[in-house]
Amino acid sequence: MAAAPPDGQEKVIAAAQHIVKSLANSKNAADDMIRILSGFDNRFSHMTDLFPPANPNASSLPDSVPEGHDDDDRERPLGPGPDDDDLDEERDAAVEDAMRVVEQWDSPAAGDRLVFESSDDAEEYLAAAACLVGEAGPRVESALQVAMSRLEEEFRQLLIRGTVSLGAEDLQASLLRRLSLTVPAFSSASSVDLDCPSFANHGGDEGPDEPATPAGRWSSVSDGEISPYLISPDTVGTLKDIADVMLRAGYGPELCQVYGEVRRDTLMECLSVLGVDKMSLEEVQRVDWGVLDGKMKKWIQALKVVVQGLLAEERRICSQILALDADAEEECFTEAAKGCVLQLLNFGDAIAIGKRSSEKLFRILGMYEALAELLPELEALFSGEARDFIKEEAEGILVRLGDAVRGTIAEFANAIRGETSRKSLPGGEIHPLTRYVMNYVRLLADYSRWLNDLLDGCETELETGGDNADITPLGHCVLILITHLLDKIEDKSKLYDDEALQNIFLMNNLWYVVQKIKDSELKSLLGDNWIRKRRGQIRRYSTGYLRSSWTKVLACLRDDGLPQATGSSSALKAALKERFKSFNLTYEELYRTQTAWRVVDPQLREELKISIQEKVLPAYRSFVGRFRGQLEGRNFAKYIKYNPEDVENQVSDFFEGKRLNA
Template structure:
């Protein structure tokens, strides 16, 4: 049987009335639930804290309340039975949003756990690469995060995104600012940085590096995880909230770094600058690991890279200025007493040693900012010996300049033997530093190390030839016999000349300095190995010819064992008296 048009219209009207009545009944029921919950916290109790309880696991009543608000917001999409009912629903829903906004704020402000200072090292040193899991910083307990997630979902589903995000953003920025202050980070104006002396600025840089590392390794990851957990159903919102917070902090950090980069260059600043460069570099993955929207991520990364480039360029210029320091030191006219290691050698080789600890970072900086034409890439025709990077080439340049500088300084010594001792001391010091540092050894290369070892051995040979070949000539048997007989006057003169020469060598070379104990021992052993056997043989061969001669001790002043004692007194940097030698 086909229904008439009027019957269908009547049925539809009845159904709409039934549906409207059902919606109205549900609205009334949900409204009562919501109003009952809100009534418990009226009269400002929620704001004053009188009725606050410790935030723990969400109760069934609270969960029911969140569900009621969500359902009520969805029912408003249906036409109500009357305009008065619609107005009542909107009013209740608005009161519920105000209530949730206030509850959201209180939870965000009052439920923060111990500050990040609890997970940083007490000695203020650098953080470990990855803090132990039990020390990872979580701003809120998991139960609290779950509650915030429910509140955020309710407010967002009801169309209160602006209010929800504004409360979250303000509270988290305020807490982040508190954490930064507890880490002793305070904003310093650019003009103040330019006026600050280096010792004070160095302390500020140390604080800055520590704070920036805590941000990149602990605070930013924790903040990103929190936003993703609270707004788990709204990834674009969580990214935007984290991005805005991170950008504000990063800009403050970059302002300091940028001002430091503009300070006057000085050699002692290099390693602090390199620490800053590495710290800035580590900020990029901390704020862009899925935590920022594309546009915001690009903007922040661009600003980080720009400041990093300025720090990198300043570091490059400071390192390359080491060349000028060596060249300018060539004008020194006072030799180091005793042929000891020159202060310039200690300064340059230790500077390079520490620089090589930053090998990877400096290679990145040279690759990005250095002009290849300004760095000599080796002079040898053997391509296998050439440095493999611009940084390594610059290190080799500096070492070549240092070698030339030391060669020039050796000429300040009038005694040729002392020149060789000076070069040997400095060469050995360089070798020991290279040997003790895998980083600088890698940069210099095995071939360069072996070449330097050969040069130092040649200095040793040159010294020994310059000093002791003359002594050995005195102990030669030639010229002492005439017609098969020993010429006594000539023999006396030989013994006397030998004694005088040993006195003179001991007098001067006992004041010479060889601080490297192994080198000192090697020198003494090599001298003893050639001089003592020669003298022992000479004494055994010729001394008896002087038996019966008056004042024989005037000529034969030393026994072979005395010579060994004399040699053991060389290179100590102080004079041992002849009387002590003779008594021994």
Template sequence: MQEITGEQHVFAAARHIMKALGATKNLSEDLRKILKDLDSHLSTMTTVTEGKGGGLIEIEQRLKYAERKVLSWELNQSMIWDSGPREASEFLGAVNEVETLTKSLRGSSMNANRKQKEIFNRAESILQMAMSRLEEELIHILVQHKQYLEPECMSFRSYGEDVVYDESFVSLDDQSVEDASHRNSSGNHSEVYIVDLVHPHIIPDVNAIANAMFASNYGHEFCLAFIGVRKDALDEYLVVLEMEKLSIEDVMKMEWISFNNEIRKWVQAVKIIIKVYLSSEKEFCDKILGNFSSVNLYCFVEISKASMLCLLNFGEAISMGPIRPEKLFRLLDMYEVLAELLLNVNELYSGETGSFIRNEFQKLLWRLGDTAKATFLEFQNAIASNESLCPFPKGGIHHLTRYVMNYVKTLTEYVDTLNVLLKDLDAADDSNLVIEPENGQNIPSIFCPMACHLRSITCTLESNLKKKGKLYKDYSLQHIFMMNNVHYMVQKVKGSKLRLFFGDEWIRKHIGKYQQHATSYERATWSSVLSLLRDDGNSSPISKATVKERCRGFSTAFEEVYKIQTQWSIPDLHLREDLRIANSLKVIHAYRTFIGRISAHISDKYIKYSVADLENFLLDFFEGSPKSLRNSCRR
């Protein structure tokens, strides 16, 4: 009897304290609710303690009322929350009543009689039934009210046209690289975009279910249901983004077009998933599970882990593939997007719970960086090893030259990334030290790691072109070929960001190179031909027969040059005109002088071509279409 009186004093004191707290004006709504629930719990405990008979009857009546409310929905096919807020509130009230009674009965079950134990077991059964129903309601609400964002509305960086490589270096043209160079950045790299993945109006309902289930020690069941629904929603969204679950073997077997398309989709999907979807999912988890911090991050990680690992496994497969130059731009895209998202991932997957995803993400970033670096270096090896068995037609711009210069031009769009990746390779070379631009401007320097490698690549290209030039039997055509290709290199550097990496000194040096090839061409082509027009220096009159022979010899030699060099090609209009003018100055001056010197000795009929004829003929040179003067006569 004394023990019971002591418990009654404790309950009375506790209720007095709660009453005093309840009178405080500055209490929040959440705290008032807690005090109300605690008062109800103490009331039940008092009833149990006092009631050897009447108290248990009151508890049983309260339990029956709550039981009727719970059981009424067991036979009802409709969903509680679809039936309106009143029904949902009444059901939650019944659940709260059962939960309160169960806890109170559990607290006194050690000394309970048979009747009290029966009521306790009955309350436990009703509570389990109610929790099962709340789990169904939770799943229904989350599924019915999920929302998807449209991928088209995301304005992230857009990547340019593809840079495609093959063994003959013929697939990268000037137009495609112009398109590929327009890569736009989307502002703050760590910025996230929060959207509603479920309709906002259901958040209070989900919170109410969470509070009821956690209060009844069914938090684990809530988490399993919550994780399952949200995980399925993320899987469905990956399908919307057209991301297939591919094995490493699947990726390895892909043709280049499919491979390239999958990487493009992956880059876009990773940005949307991390910057938008998972950031929004994390905020949703915070709203629902913020009061249960011990499980909040766990649920988020479990929701997203499988999908994140699927995305990371694709990147892993890419990094494991063979090293080929055509992959470099896609590898750099993948590396850049992971580097950009690293801070976001560290924030999303904080603490020990998220450490596995953080570590896997960081490992993939390192692997892609190593693979991109190896691919960059392999590109130079591929240039050096590219061999030709036959001379390039017409002495024009070789496919290798176009490919390499357009390739390195596109690389300038990745200068920051490549400087990071190539920095260690250049650290031992003092000539490659980076010099900071003046006035704090972030301008690419000719001394940065990437610039040193680009100049090395073009040096390798020049060496290869010299070998290809030697395949021509005609010495003049060797110089036309080298002039065309070095001129193309200079124009690519002068007309793009490459100028910042190569510098004016490189440009001046290579302008001198192609001009020297032009001079060497003139000498090789015209020295022997124009020697027929020179004055021997003898004071004695030249014989008519000698004059006729020289006229015939010059005409024949010029016709041969004309036949051959009209087939040759100088694609650049200005370069072609410059060389035609140089030819004209050299040939026409010598021919006009010769005609003036011999006109008094022979008749015009022995002079096959006039000065005007030669001027017109020289305009046909380097058009790339063969012509002949063999059967022509004087115009």
């Protein structure tokens, strides 16, 4: 038999007995109430000894019936007995004590003190409130309302005061401390202005930077990795105790309203800390691109933090605090989280339907990728109508972001075709348009997973030919953009009056295009055969340069048109003098101009120099060797100014981009 309870506790225990007895008709309610009361204070630790469980098959009953008892004793329900009058008196006393505790905290003497500033006061008040649940009478009902009102307000204060307040970096670090998160790397291509008629202003050595890793690539997150608590663990336990009593008393709606209000404001504040501010469509349209670019970047990062960190943690906390009622848990979480989610989605929608311009493409792609990858996890956080609503909204935004991607790529194609700069680059170097377009196009390959779906079925602008019969939608798009680029470069070559420099310019730019394709994922999109054909075109440009530059030089070294060498004929000498003078002038002009030209690729530059030497040196060496005897004398050096070795050495200066005075 259980030991008698200590003195001074009879009234409280009597109240507990009454609660259990009044709940005896419910299979589980008595056990639940015992658990609640025993959690408040160790004074109720005897509860399981004093009262048999509501479930007659509970494991606390002995396997066999003690001598002197029949089997029916196990199943006898709690009901009136010889000591009922005593129990009623004890119950009434306990209820009276409970009302006294509630009224004491509602009196002016309590001041502004909070019950839950003291763990002892909190235990006493919760036990008193629990004791009043289910009791009848105007005074009891009034006391219960007062108790619920106080618990509601103290629940609110605990939610507010127990929330961890962090700055942006600390918030991300704390929420994702144990997440193996790959922070998206963003290309500066998305922040370069393409919304203008000329690309010439966007020159630089390399154009848009290359990303270290594709933007928006997330690593997987396994259960239990998110840390730490958004609410301290001790506070979560106290909030759960309050929630249990309020839910038992039928005050679930009031509880959910408080939870939803406080946590909604907290999550919205976290969203603001992460850099995602509430903006209307009009504000998004008006903001400068430099500012909007930063906000889009923060949105992509924040979506990861919110879905896998902030909301996942909120869901866990909510399930702990409201474990007693699954419906209340769903309602509270939905009310807390929906404002945060809708603000994220609304910004994404504003971007999707906003003005299209080329510089936005990679940010829009990053937003599309992040939302598409995180949508299943976002959906899983909600249930019922809320889940259906979030899913429908997010999928609609994905559709509109996809439309924006396609429209922005079309805008980029138009920007290439509409580029109108008329300034030629000195030395025939790589045009800024070429650098920009190729780095832009190269970045598209990082999103091949999404772009192949988004571009599938788009109308084609050109025939790909048999060599690209199996080309992907993205490959076809890239081919269109590069074709537009090469057409434009061909037009720009006409800005040079010198045909040789036209060939150098075309050679440099096509080499850059091929190199960017060969060294990236673009190679798999366009194929080896496309690259081979363009290399053949580079060789043709090289041949065209040699022909247009050195034909006149070689013409000076041919025997055609010279008088027959008959002794020291004055006619021959005069003709040779003119030939050597023409050679010197033509060669010196080439040296002066073409040492200022630049062939970008070192290997291509050396190949061109070798080609010049192979064409010119043998002819010059032979011509000098055969006719120098005709010009020996006092003015010999005036006509044969260069030895073959001099020419050979000077050819090494060609195409180095040197700026020499005439």
